[in-house]
Amino acid sequence: MDVADIPGVPAWLPDHLREQGIEELYPPQAEAVEAGVTEGESLVASIPTASGKTLIAAMAMLASIEREGKALYIVPLRALASEKQADFAEYEQYGLDVGVSTGNYESEGGWLADKDIVVATSEKVDSLVRNDAPWLDDLSCVVADEVHLVDDGERGPTLEVTLAKLRSLNERLQTVALSATIGNAGELADWLDAALVDSDWRPIDLQKGVHYGDALHLEDGSQSRVAVRNSEDQTAAVVRDTLEDEGSSLVFVNSRRNAEAAARRLTGTTEGFLSGEERERLAEIAAEIRDVSDTETSEDLADAVEAGAAFHHAGLARDHRSLVEDAFRERLLKVVSATPTLAAGVNTPSRRVVVRDWRRYDGQVGGMQPLSVLEVHQMMGRAGRPGLDPYGEAVLVASSHDELDELFERYVWADPEPVRSKLAAEPALRTHILATVASGFARSRSGLLEFLEGTLYAEQTADRDRLESVTDNVIEYLERNGFLEREAPRASEDGAADELSATSLGHTVSRLYLDPMSAAEIIDGLRAAQRAGATVQTGADAPSEDAEPAGFQSASDLRDQQEAATDEPPEITALGLYHLVARTPDMYELYLRSGDEETYTEIAYEREAELLGRPPSEYEDRFDDWLSALKTARLLEDWASERDEDQITDRYGVGPGDIRGKVDTAQWLLGAAESLVSELDVDVAPAVREARTRVEHGVRSELVDLAGVRGVGRKRARRLFEAGIETRADLRDADKSVVLAALRGRRKTAENVLENAGHRDPSMDGVEPDEDVSHEGTDTSTDDDTADDQANLGDF
Numbered sequence: 001m002d003v004a005d006i007p008g009v010p011a012w013l014p015d016h017l018r019e020q021g022i023e024e025l026y027p028p029q030a031e032a033v034e035a036g037v038t039e040g041e042s043l044v045a046s047i048p049t050a051s052g053k054t055l056i057a058a059m060a061m062l063a064s065i066e067r068e069g070k071a072l073y074i075v076p077l078r079a080l081a082s083e084k085q086a087d088f089a090e091y092e093q094y095g096l097d098v099g100v101s102t103g104n105y106e107s108e109g110g111w112l113a114d115k116d117i118v119v120a121t122s123e124k125v126d127s128l129v130r131n132d133a134p135w136l137d138d139l140s141c142v143v144a145d146e147v148h149l150v151d152d153g154e155r156g157p158t159l160e161v162t163l164a165k166l167r168s169l170n171e172r173l174q175t176v177a178l179s180a181t182i183g184n185a186g187e188l189a190d191w192l193d194a195a196l197v198d199s200d201w202r203p204i205d206l207q208k209g210v211h212y213g214d215a216l217h218l219e220d221g222s223q224s225r226v227a228v229r230n231s232e233d234q235t236a237a238v239v240r241d242t243l244e245d246e247g248s249s250l251v252f253v254n255s256r257r258n259a260e261a262a263a264r265r266l267t268g269t270t271e272g273f274l275s276g277e278e279r280e281r282l283a284e285i286a287a288e289i290r291d292v293s294d295t296e297t298s299e300d301l302a303d304a305v306e307a308g309a310a311f312h313h314a315g316l317a318r319d320h321r322s323l324v325e326d327a328f329r330e331r332l333l334k335v336v337s338a339t340p341t342l343a344a345g346v347n348t349p350s351r352r353v354v355v356r357d358w359r360r361y362d363g364q365v366g367g368m369q370p371l372s373v374l375e376v377h378q379m380m381g382r383a384g385r386p387g388l389d390p391y392g393e394a395v396l397v398a399s400s401h402d403e404l405d406e407l408f409e410r411y412v413w414a415d416p417e418p419v420r421s422k423l424a425a426e427p428a429l430r431t432h433i434l435a436t437v438a439s440g441f442a443r444s445r446s447g448l449l450e451f452l453e454g455t456l457y458a459e460q461t462a463d464r465d466r467l468e469s470v471t472d473n474v475i476e477y478l479e480r481n482g483f484l485e486r487e488a489p490r491a492s493e494d495g496a497a498d499e500l501s502a503t504s505l506g507h508t509v510s511r512l513y514l515d516p517m518s519a520a521e522i523i524d525g526l527r528a529a530q531r532a533g534a535t536v537q538t539g540a541d542a543p544s545e546d547a548e549p550a551g552f553q554s555a556s557d558l559r560d561q562q563e564a565a566t567d568e569p570p571e572i573t574a575l576g577l578y579h580l581v582a583r584t585p586d587m588y589e590l591y592l593r594s595g596d597e598e599t600y601t602e603i604a605y606e607r608e609a610e611l612l613g614r615p616p617s618e619y620e621d622r623f624d625d626w627l628s629a630l631k632t633a634r635l636l637e638d639w640a641s642e643r644d645e646d647q648i649t650d651r652y653g654v655g656p657g658d659i660r661g662k663v664d665t666a667q668w669l670l671g672a673a674e675s676l677v678s679e680l681d682v683d684v685a686p687a688v689r690e691a692r693t694r695v696e697h698g699v700r701s702e703l704v705d706l707a708g709v710r711g712v713g714r715k716r717a718r719r720l721f722e723a724g725i726e727t728r729a730d731l732r733d734a735d736k737s738v739v740l741a742a743l744r745g746r747r748k749t750a751e752n753v754l755e756n757a758g759h760r761d762p763s764m765d766g767v768e769p770d771e772d773v774s775h776e777g778t779d780t781s782t783d784d785d786t787a788d789d790q791a792n793l794g795d796f
Contacts (some may be wrong), residue, residue: 001024001025001029001030001033001034002023002024002025003017003018003022003023003024003025006025006033006038006059007033007038007039008038008039008040008063008066008067009038009059009062009063009066010062010063010065010066010094012094013059013062016090016094021387022055025052025055026051026052026055026201026203027199027201028045028047028051028052028056028197028199028201029052029055029056029059031197031199032045032056032059032060032197033059035195035196035197036195037056037059037060037063037176037195038059038060038063039063040063040064040067040140040141040172040174041174041194041195042174042175042176042192042193042194042195043056043060043175043176043177043194043195043196043197044147044177044179044185044188044189044192044194044195044196044197044198045176045177045178045179045197046179046180046181046182046185046188046196046197046198046199047179047180047181047197047198047199047200047201048180048181048199048200048201048202048206048381049180049349049378049381049382050202050203050204050349050381050384050385050386051199051201051202051203052203053145053178054084054087054178056176056178056197057073057143057145057176057178058087058088058091060141060143060174060176061073061088061117061141061143062091062096064140064141064174065096065116065117067140069138069139069140069141070115070116070117070118070135070138070139070140070141071116071117071118071139071140071141071142071143072117072118072120072125072139072141072142072143072166073088073117073118073119073120073142073143073145074120074121074122074125074142074143074144074145074159074162075119075120075121075122075145075146076121076122076145076146076149076155076159077121078102078121079318079321079322080145080146081100081102081119081120081121082100083347084100084119084145085098085099085100085119088117088119091117096116096117097114097115097116097117098115098116098117098118098119099111099112099115099117099118099119100118100119100120101118101119101120101124101128102120102121102124103124109124109128109131109133109135110133110134110135112133112135113134113135113138122144122155122158122159122162123155123158123513125162125166126158126161126162126165126435126513127513129162129165129166129169129435129439130435130438130439130510130511130513131511132439136166136169137169137170139166139169139170139173140170140172140173140174141173141174141175141176142163142166142173142174142175142176143176143177143178144159144163144175144176144177144178145178146178146179146180147159147177147178147179147188148179148180148182148374148419150188150419150421150422150456151374151419151420151421151422152422153422153425153428156421156422156423156428157421157422157423157425157428157429157432158432160421160423160455160456160457161423161432161435161436161455163175163192164451164454164455165436165439165441167192167454168441168451168454175192175193175194176194177192177194180374180377180378180381180416181198181200181377181416182374182416182417182418182419183374183415183416183417183418183419184418184419185198186198187418187419187456187459187460188419188456190459191455191456191459202384202392203386204384204386204389204390204391204392205384205391205392206380206381206383206384206391206392206393206394207219207220207391207392207393207394208380208393208394208395208396208411208412209393209394209395209396209412210395210396210397210398210404210407210408210412211226211234211237211238211354211395211396211397211398212397212398212399212400212401212403212404213228214226214227214228216238216393216395217404217408218393219408219412219413226238226241231268232269233265234397235251235262235266235354235356235397236265236266236268236269238352238354238395238397239251239266239269239270239334239335239352239354240269242351242352243269243270243273243334245351247350247351247352247389248328248331248333248334248335248350248351248352249334249335249336249350249351249352249353249354250335250336250338250348250350250352250353250354250379250382250383251266251335251336251337251338251353251354251356252337252338252339252340252353252354252355252356252357252379253337253338253339253356253357254339254340254357254359254360254361255339255357255360255361256311256313256314256315256339256655258337258357259311259312259313259337259338259339260297260300260311260313260337262311262337262356263301263304263309263310263311263335263336263337264300264303264304264309266309266335266337267303267304267307267308267309269309269335270307270308270309270334270335271307271308273308273334274307274308274334278308278332279306281332282305282306282307282308282327282332282333283306285305285323285327285332286302286303286305286306287302288319288323289301289302289305289320289323290302292317292319292320292323292656293317293320293645293646293656294644294645294646295645295646295649295655295656296646296649296650297315297316297320297649297655297656298317298320298656301316301320301324305323305324305327305333308332308333308334308335309333309334309335309336309337310324310327310328310333310335310336310337311324311336311337311338312324312325312336312337312338312339312341313338313339313341313655313657314339314341314655314657314658314661315654315655315656315657315658316655316656316657317655317656317657317660318657318660320656320657321657324336325347325348328348328350329347329348331388336348336350340360340371340375340378340379348382349382349383349384349385349389349392350382350383350385350389350392351383351384351385351389351391351392351393352383352392352393352394352395353379353380353382353383353392353393353394353395354395354396354397355376355379355380355394355395355396355397355411356397358370358371358376358396358407358410358411359371370410372416372417373410373411373414373415373416373417374416374417374419376396376411377411377416379394380394381394382394396411396412420460421455421456421457421459421460421461423452423455423456423457424457424461424466424467424470425470426470426473426474426477427515427517427585429470429471429474430474430477430478430515430516430517431514431515431516433448433471433474433475433478434478434483434484434502434506434509434510434516435510436448436451437484437500437501437502437506438502438506438507438510438511439510442500443499443500443501444498444499444500445471445472445475445498445500446498448471448475448500449464449467449468449471452467452471475500477516478506478516481516481519481520481523482503482505482506483502483503483505483506483509483516483519484500484501484502484503484506485500485501485503486498486499486500487499487500487501504679505519505676505679508675508676508679509676512672512675512676514586514669514672515584515585515586517584517585518581518584518585518586518587518669518672519672519676521580521583521584521613522580522581522584522669522672522673522676523676523680524613525580525612525613526580526612526673526676526677526680526682526684526688527680527682528612528613528614529572529576529612529682529684530681530682530683530684571610572612572684572687573610573687574636574637574640574690574691574694574695575607575610575611575633575634575637576610576611576612577612577670577673577687577688577691578632578633578636578637578640578666578691578695579610579611579612579629579630579632579633580611580612580613580673581665581666581669581670581673582629582630582632582633582636582666583625583626583629584669586665586669587629587632587662587665587666587669588661588662588665589625589628589629589631589632590628590631590632590635590652590654591628592624592627592628592631593653596627596631597624597627600627600630600631600634601618601627603630603634604626604627604630611630631652632662635648635651635652635654635659635662636662636663636666636695638651639659639662639663639695639698640691640694640695640698640699640700641700642698642699642700642703642714642718645659663695663696663698666692666695667692667695667696670688670691670692670695671692673688673692674688674689674692690704693707693708697713697714697717698713698714699714699717699718702721702726703717703718703721705726705727705728706720706721706725706726706727706728706730706731708728709728709731709753709756709757710756711749711752711753711756712753712756716742716743716749716753719742719743719744720739720742720743722742723738723739723741723742723773724738725738725739725742728757731753731754731757731759732757732758732759733759734754734759735770736750736754736759736761736762736764736767737767737768737769737770738770738773739753739754740764740767740768740769740770741769741770741771741773742773745769747764747767748764750762750764751763751764
């Protein structure tokens with residue numbers, strides 16, 4: 001189909017596409033147009049990676065906007081949101097406005113009301129529905145990217161319920177669902193009342209195969225020699241063979257550690273294929289990587305990048321991942337070894353994909369388990385760049401002839417599994433049932449079950465008894481914890497009160513986007529602290545002699561004796577609050593490594609008075625979870641005590657991205673705890689607020705005020721404090737020469753900081769650093785080195 005023949009789209013689109021070299025639509029795109037995607041018809045497009053799904057979405061959204069509508073593009077990952085916003089930003093030259101929203105789950109996103117296209121994660125859209133964003137009523141088109149992820153046990157139910165709610169808000173809403181090829185695309189189309197485009201067409205040929213011995217065996221029966229040399233393993237041989245043909249490689253492995261190790265080994269393969277210009281450019285990128293964070297992970301990544309290789313996993317900081325992805329797309333990096341997270345939609349195609357590890361550890365079964373066909377095919381789909389590569393090859397690695405046969409049967413010749421809803425699990429229903437009632441989508445048990453009839457789960461199962469049973473269990477849990485209440489006047493046939501309403505507390509929990517079980521844990525901990533007569537102890541506070549004795553029940557007689565001797569109430573400390581939020585379902589706890597159980601059991605007893613709530617016995621199954629939460633809390637405490645980032649990554653065996661994730665989650669949960677305090681009869685808000693601010697900025701109590709000035713952060717705040725500038729007010733009136741010295745002579749940085757603090761004259765013209773202020777390592781240049789040694793996770 002010629003681009004000029006696309007109906008319903010803006011008049012400028014055909015010329016815009018021609019400028020990009022697109023004269024005709026790909027066959028799946030043409031099928032989508034013929035199915036009415038530009039005329040308001042819903043569609044499920046199940047087609048391979050690189051076959052034009054994004055243009056199908058763009059045509060649907062632009063046609064919808066042309067009809068004076070508004071479009072929403074839902075993505076599974078924040079990284080994808082930024083990528084898609086950049087893709088759609090090219091339409092702003094024609095007068096369209098594109099917005100992206102991924103955070104702040106308490107916001108209704110009012111600023112998005114004037115946007116023509118909104119890009120957001122499914123969690124953000126769910127929160128917008130909960131917060132009753134009025135502009136959602138104006139939606140005319142919603143696109144769900146990577147819709148097969150409804151099969152994911154953690155994120156799938158949110159996408160499923162969000163689509164059901166959006167369709168409930170507007171029965172005429174056009175729904176466009178995009179997916180890799182899946183086994184039951186027709187079921188998804190039936191659920192969404194949509195037409196189906198199910199195609200295996202690709203713009204360039206993709207051959208799947210298995211490497212064994214010195215040969216690459218392809219699915220068409222052909223073989224090619226890819227010899228393994230003396231110093232190589234099979235992966236290195238395939239990567240070298242690809243480089244000899246001027247191609248790039250993606251290597252998928254099953255763990256972060258393996259990704260890093262593989263990248264280190266592959267530098268010996270890639271280094272000899274770099275030109276002088278490439279080496280210079282990679283050295284610059286490596287320097288940028290080192291500036292992101294001062295950690296061993298950052299240094300290891302930079303070392304690999306200088307040699308033309310890299311690793312990619314969730315433990316990296318966001319800027320690390322972006323630098324790697326950009327350099328790989330520019331073909332400066334020759335190989336990237338990655339965990340499967342990179343296969344989840346980020347645009348990083350390559351000549352060859354090597355699936356080295358097709359098993360990974362599964363904690364539920366306590367051993368290694370094969371990956372799903374769908375997941376492996378997602379990885380394989382990254383092979384082949386249209387316009388850059390003449391073909392794509394996806395290669396599994398076999399260590400025996402039997403495994404060669406098994407891999408062909410299991411993955412190369414196999415069809416992807418059907419996608420199945422995971423909504424009927426209690427953890428998933430807990431949050432969505434409360435939100436459904438609180439947001440008014442259902443006002444009774446029967447109305448709730450009727451709403452659930454619009455989900456994929458209802459489409460896929462005739463067994464309504466299980467869904468009803470789980471729903472009743474969840475309603476009982478929510479009622480018992482004070483989030484829902486039944487209204488007795490109207491009863492169902494079995495005599496049970498049918499009408500449901502969210503309590504004030506329930507509305508707050510839903511608005512905060514908390515798992516109700518997380519809210520219950522936080523509420524219980526805060527109330528336990530209040531019952532114990534706990535004091536809020538900051539740097540200037542001292543325990544009150546008149547306070548009630550601690551009510552926290554000790555697990556040791558020794559603790560009881562100590563409390564009786566001191567007669568002092570426990571204080572609410574940052575560690576206690578970090579431990580409280582760390583043991584909620586919304587926080588991913590750190591694993592206990594070998595030797596950790598003994599270490600953290602000792603810490604648990606030493607600091608038991610600070611931990612909020614009754615501790616489990618060492619003999620209870622949940623004691624390990626209590627210790628895992630304590631380990632997570634200690635990481636947060638270290639960060640909030642200004643411990644260097646590299647020390648934290650080494651102590652806890654994590655990456656910079658893991659610290660960022662823990663800090664973000666703790667900040668969000670403590671912010672939610674602040675909101676919950678107003679619903680409870682407890683007076684602990686100052687302690688919660690201070691703990692939240694400390695973890696946000698990574699500072700001790702005395703730096704909380706100063707670190708809150710934009711552009712200051714943890715290390716600059718400490719230098720200013722040591723120079724005698726202790727508060728925002730001090731900074732506002734500070735001697736500029738003292739500020740310049742404390743900030744190591746960085747003039748532009750000093751001007752920005754003073755301006756943000758409200759200084760009457762922030763200019764540094766003619767100002768020299770105060771020689772009496774210790775400023776080791778001063779750089780008196782006028783250029784602002786934004787990296788500095790700030791090490792502030794907020795910059796990641």
